[in-house]
Amino acid sequence: MNKTQHYVLGKWITGTGEGIPSFDAVTGEFIASTTVEGLDIPAILHYGRTKGGEKLRKMTFQERGNMIKSLAMYLTKRKEQFYEISYRTGATRVDSWIDIEGGFGNLFANASLRKLFPNQPFHVEGDPIDLSKGGRFMAHHILVPKKGVAIHINAFNFPIWGMLEKCAVNWMAGMPAVVLPAPVTAYLTEAVVQEIIASNILPEGALQLISGTTKNIFDTVESQDVITFTGSAATGRLLKAHPRIIQESVPFTMEADSLNASILGEDAVPGTPEFDLFINQAKSEITVKCGQKCTAIRRMIVPEKLMDDVQIALGKSLDKVTIGDPRLKEVRMGALVSKAQADVLKNRVNELSKTASIVYGDFDTLNIIGANEKGAFVSPIVLREDKPFQNLSVHETEAFGPVSTIMPYKNLDEAIELAQMGKGSLVSSIVTNSDEIAKEYVVNAASHHGRILVLNRENARQSTGHGSPLPLLVHGGPGRAGGGEEMGGIRGIKHYMQRCAIQGSPTTLTEITGIYQPNSAYKEITRHPFQYHWEDIQPGMSLKTHKRTVTDTDIINFANLTWDHFYAHTDITSLDGSIFEKRTAHGYFILAAAAGLFVYPNKGPVAANYGLEECRFLRPIYHNDTIYVRLTCKQKIERDVASAEHPSGIVKWFVE
Template structure:
């Protein structure tokens, strides 16, 4: 049986034992299985700290940055092979562009940071601090690499970008990485890592790949290691409480469920460019990657007198979205990553629909182009929650797919309060042509969101949109 392979301790290897199968999300065809049985996890981490870490730490910022840039150029030349594999995850060409070339873009962006640093393995940060009156006793802050390994536990939705956005940062900082992609799409991550290793651009040991869930990965972490996790909040909290992490005080960064909100300004009535921008952005965030983005809009907060207008306009816009085989040019939305994820999504929508009403789409009916029910397809779903202050499910339950909910507000203070009821998100946006409305929202909502996009007729053509993380900015929640 075909198995995804691991790249550890300088070689490609297959684990023993029965693994977790992955399937083509469009055709249902078996692709491979992932297993970590038999891997020597402590030895893998030690290899990274020593073989990879020792070489990276000796390199200057300029050398690291130039290597990363060379890698970005190398991978970009080979991008088409990754698009072909990415179709099997259910992603369209546009969806895959975010993952593939967005991932390579992260390498370019982080490589460019070398211009801010000296041609040294360390960095003297800021101006000297005078600790005496005569300038004879002074202090400096310096930055040096940690002598550990960066462990990245990634989500299924961005198997390339999710890896490279993290690795680019730690390579630039002089730290090696051990990457654990989600098993269901690990075959795509493996394909990219094969090219990275074949390039010989990075020092040996700078990157190791474990395709699967290594439950003992934290048992031997050390105080100089760092951990990043992308996935569900429940899983993240469980991992973060691992006794070894607590004992060694290992930094743990978590990017988890995020009920991102987009607000339609009171001035953005039908007929204005802002109303149209709001509808177009909402459709895009629902359908791109079939809604499987951590930054997707889950809550649309609109003036109560515009609820019907938004519902009707968005429904008409979603009617134009063709669903099916993502390889076909006429298809605008592909599949979810797996049948299992479809079942999870349906369960979450059913939870939401106990109080909210489904006003667009059907969980059981869908028209497909070039595909059938063997694939993990679902219809876009739009819900309407008319009492969002009393019914809290919409602020607490995320349906990770092409699902969003509209809800009303009476004034901007209510809109801000509703946005904050999500208890913190990666991103929020407000669509308005009023500088006053935009300013009031940003200042009062900023505490609860990692990033706020202000969208209007002036910046729309240049804007990257609500859901696009930008490598030059800090990406995370509040």
């Protein structure tokens, strides 16, 4: 019997026993069975923490990012082989693109974040905090990689994206991963992991694959581990309550299927672009991935006067959807992942139809192109619930497939209340051309949603759509949606790191963080800092310049040059009653004069001035005042340029 394989402890193995069979969603043909019997789970987790973790934690952010970028490029070159396997899950080319290239895109997006981190294994967060009046005792926060393993339990609907959107983040943070895909589509995840391991791009132990679910995965988790779960809210709650997770205080992020709502604004009447956008988006969310998306629209909340218009327009749009073999170009909707999932879907629709009416589609009549009833094909189903405040099933029961329900609202307050009755969602959207309506909805509905899309004619062409989570935005939601948070750019990476407040003297914290802290001891140098090459510069290196006295002539000439004739610079007869005592030098003259003092005139390693930051004019400089400059290296930021001939980067200078 063909079995999916596991990659654990540095080798490919198969489990013992018969396992759970998976079938081609289109033909019903047997593909493989998945069994986890015989796996040494404690050893697998320990292997990740040590073999993979020790290597990843020593790598800098730039090294990790470039590693992930290389992996993304490697997989992209081999993408076509994954499309052929993905068709067997019932996914069309478009559906598979979301899963395959969307997953690779997550790698690219997270790899690019390396430029926002230092070229070191840990990250310094925020600004320094002065804990004393004299500035001799201070604090700064740093983040270091957790010394555990990330355990990812993924759902069946995105076997590639679901793995890579999580792993890209934990790898950037410096943590290894153990991935557990759902058995029914584990064969597709396995195919990608086969290529990842063959690439030799990741350090050994950075990725292990357990093809299926195992009941004892949590029995030996430790406090430094991180667990993520994607799936049903009911299953997630059971897992989250595992005694070992509670005992060890293991972070647990749950991203659960939710009853996401899309609202049609009262202004979006038939004939407006927004009405058409609502209908097109609804059709897409019902049919893409055969409705098997945790972010799909389950509830369409529309003005009561437009209920019939929406029902008719959506029905006409769905009539154009062709169903069948996802390999065929003319097919627009494939199959559910399995016959078993189709049975579950029918039961859920039956529950909803006890109060709501089915106004489009049925489970008995279906025109299938290029396939037959052996596949897990179903029709799109639209229900209508005219009493959504009385009949609560529509806010509690999710049919995970091409199913959505239309319901009415009288005013925007009712629409907001209905959206909130889902008790927490991953995403909501509102389609309106009224910014006033949009603001009212967003401000009042945001408490119950992880993301809100405002869709209108202006952004329609560029919009990524209701159901598309993006790597740089948080993915998750409160309440029923799990109360967790994935991705989110830098925010997501920090979930796999430990934040620690470091207290000490400015000099000590300069050495720890690699960032010069004000009041730290200077490292006096004899040569001008602009004469040093990149590799010789260190934070704290400092030069005190010679002095210059500001004259009346300097100020007047600068005023004539810039046309800045502010009275304090040019009219000393107007100073009475002002905060100024004498003729005052322009702030920008002080900067220019400071540059003249600290710039090294001869040709040297310095290429260009990148710009000024943290420039503040705290007190006036008057004519006849004498100034000097102290120039101290604050921080070095390496340039991540593969083609660079010599080490280089940006040097931030602390200028006093």
